[in-house]
Amino acid sequence: MLISRRKFVGGLALSFVAGRAFATEPAGASPARAKTSDENLKEQTAGLQPNVFVHVASDGKVTLVCARSEMGQGVRSTIPALLADELGADPKRIVIEQAVGDKKFGDQNTDGSSSIRNAFDDLRRAAATARVMLVTAAAQRFHVPAGKLQARDHAVWNGAKSIPFGDLADAAGKLPVPKPETVQFRPRSEMKHVFRPLPLVDGPDIVTGKAKYGADVRIDGMLIAVIARPPVVGGKVAKLDDRAALKIAGVRKVVRMPEPTAPYKFQPWGGVAVLADNTWAAMRGREALKIEWDHGANASYDSDQYAQALSKAVHAPGKPARNVGDVETALGSAARTVEAEYHVPHLAHVPMEPPAAIADYRDGACEVWAATQNPQDARKEAATILGIDESKVTSHVTLLGGAFGRKSKADFVAEAAFLSKQAGAPVRVQFTREDDLHHDYYNTVNTQLLTAGLDANNKVVAWRQRTAFPPIGTTFSTEVKGPGAPDLQQGVTDLPLAIPNVRAETCDAAAHVRIGWLRSVYNIFHAFSAGSFMDELAHARKLDPRENLLELFGPPRIVSLQELGVDKLRNYSATLEKHPIDTARIRGVIERVTKMANWSERKGRALGLAAHRSFLTYTAVVASVTKNAAGKIAVDEVWLAADAGTVVNVERAVSQMEGAVIFGMSHAFYGGATMKGGVTEQSNFNDYRLIRIGDAPKKIHVELIASEGPPGGIGEPGVPPVAPAIANAIFALTGQRIRTLPLVKAGVV
């Protein structure tokens, strides 16, 4: 797609796709000097536009806005479908528009598995409002009360007679917009497509190479920038010799990047940018730079030594985060104690598409195209670094070639904006794979010590959990020294335990790299430790792990703050009223997944079980492992049960859970970013290994427990139980308990 001053005409429907619902404007498509979506819509026709999400034109075209970023989780296949069903539109007459970053769309931060759960009611209300106005306009035409009419199949019906939406649009557009509290949702039984599998709207573009990602946007006169960033966070350029770089054919300019100051937030990393006519010339130009670095204080960071320091920290009392009863006394008087230490290293996002963003700064304004999870933040960071008002920045969202949290950080967008101004030309910042591995906002490193006391009756009477990690807050403030209450609400303070004495403590840990968030975040290591430790207790107690797990989570109940032993719980920004911690649901997924896996007939198979609640959804995993011909562990089959309340797009929910199994396997088996001298040791897929097709289980079985409860998260909850289920299965097979990830370190894979 070459963007020039001609109006871009987007590619639309393709021939062979079965069940394809919508025509789409390719994400990120827009003419140069793009209009806002407001202006785009007004240009088409007056029509009906009661809010930013829905427009009905007088020719019947219905434009629905997707204001969340598509990174494979299916928002573009789900949000418009939900709007269409609530409205009563014919899916074949819908156009999907990808929103720019603008506060008028509400929260566009596509993070935290929140796109549906946070906006479900608001989206329905937006579409229902349009429906009500069309029905009102039709009632005036039919001269009947609105209550007698039905909106469906792209028209309003009065018995057998109908008026198409298009014919009503202009009249409806002149009506007053009804107050939100008066707008009723359509009964679920009338929603024709959602709550079932939905078609993949971008499928045809993806399989034909038409789908546009960050690096695919092309602008007349664009330069490509490849940046030599300081190898150590906080490092600076001490000496630069760019003469050889400037001689490389195609290289146009060498530009010094602004140096960031702690706390680093989303500031560009610093260093030296090479700008060239094409990507390869820019890469060669960077290779030809001669730079001496002043690495700074973080050059002391050695992740092996740091792991030892974390281990030492968890063997001493920490700051209390959760307290029920008296753990120390209970441990002291216990008949037996069980104790285990767990470690999970930094993890890198490594999305298949390395970060890329394009900025075109001219005449005091800037257009940005980026594979960004957070287009409002991208807008803000571009405006800040350019010193212009946000209103002068248009932030377009392309498709994202994976993200997992990396692309909600706007550092690469800020770099592009800065360089475009410096160069006086549009600039694409292109991360190489090496850049992506070296300059990531890593998921943090963690060590935990879990200690349990058993009484003479083999009951677990005490549980103490100490967790040490530098939290995300260290990237945003130099005052943060260790985990705080909000950090613990992912798998520590929200963990339901039917144990009379429970205590959780945190240990401070300093950050030496930029810490970020990665698909399920702290749940990864808190579920790994708790899920493994529960299994260790099962074996210590000589109980079936399934029975042990059900007993430790306890009987079906709503778990109160008092029972948890905390004053408050962030609960993923939801109220406990709407999304309580409900042990009936965690028991439900455990019972379902063990039934799926034929757990009670598992003799001869090595199965491992784990369950977790995260992002308001309950998931349980059973993994089956075997030894392959080389004597290494292979995961041959996985079962996953999820209770996510209402699921709008069953197909994408299942695919997210399947993908979460592979994602979880990757960090269980291989993944781990390590640092020496402050520099990340891994550079590419040879040393930051991922699961390949040959490692994938023969079958991944996913079942969703259907419900009409409020929607929970979908993108992340599948991940946390995977690694502990595998570790538990390995124990079942070999008797070896592995407490440090990745498994490859123990030589078992």
Next chain:
Amino acid sequence: MIRCQVNGEERELDVEAEMPLLWALRDVLGLTGTKYGCGQALCGACTVHVNGEPVRSCVTPVRRVAGASITTIEGLHDHPLQKAWCDLSVPQCGFCQAGQIMTAAALLAQNPKPSDADIDHSLAGNLCRCGTYTRIRDAVKRAAGE
């Protein structure tokens, strides 16, 4: 000046002989369906066909394709794999899928009824971070008529 055929059209590439084919396709010819994922032939996102053979274009200098016939994802029309991919909703983010399809297309051209082991072996070089492997296997088998 390197002359070759790309998706059935004669093209002239006025670029350095050492430029990897990937960048000639993307930056010079504007064919952005072929993706950059690693630059080291480790991930397969850059897979194209050169004279019918699957090739990692990120490590193939253009001088090696002089006179050759190159097919990119844009040149694959109505292939059974593309239909199977859509029927089974294989993609998630989709970034790796052009490379997956190009590798699988080369496999099926050579081995129309591949075994499970053949499929895993052939696609071992194509990474998918979203984890669509089990669906990729099913889609290849479906396209092979199994």
